[in-house]
Amino acid sequence: MSELLVDDGVVPRKLSIPVLIKGLKDIRKSYLECLNGKKPEICYAIAVNSLVEMFGSLLPRVIHSPDLRYYIIVGVEELLVYDADQEKYNTLPVDKAVENLL
Secondary structure (H helix, E strand, C coil), X not given: CCEEEEECXXXXXXXXXXXXXXXXXXXXXXXXXXXXXXXXXXXXXXXXXXXHHHHHXXXXXXXXXXXXXXXXXXXXXXXXXXXXXXXXXXXEEHHHHHHHHC
C-alpha cells in the first residue's frame, strides 16, 4: 500500500506514504542540524512549524516523540508508524495496534 487514508473531520484524504516518509525524514534532519547552533526549544518550534506546513488541519492526527524521531499517523483504518533515524515504517490496522499494545 502506498497511500494512507486520513480524515480531519471535514474530508477524507489519501496521502502518499513515500511523500510522508520523505517529509518526516527531512523534518528530523533539519531538527538535528538546528541543534548544533540553537537552543532545543527553538529547534523544536521550527520543526513543529514544518509539521504544521506539511499536515495543516491533519496535524492532530500526527503523534511524535519530543525529539521528532518517532511518528504515528492515525489513519481512518490503520496507523502509519515511522522511525526517522532507522528509516523504517510500517502500517497496521487500528485493531491490531490496540491488541499489540494491550
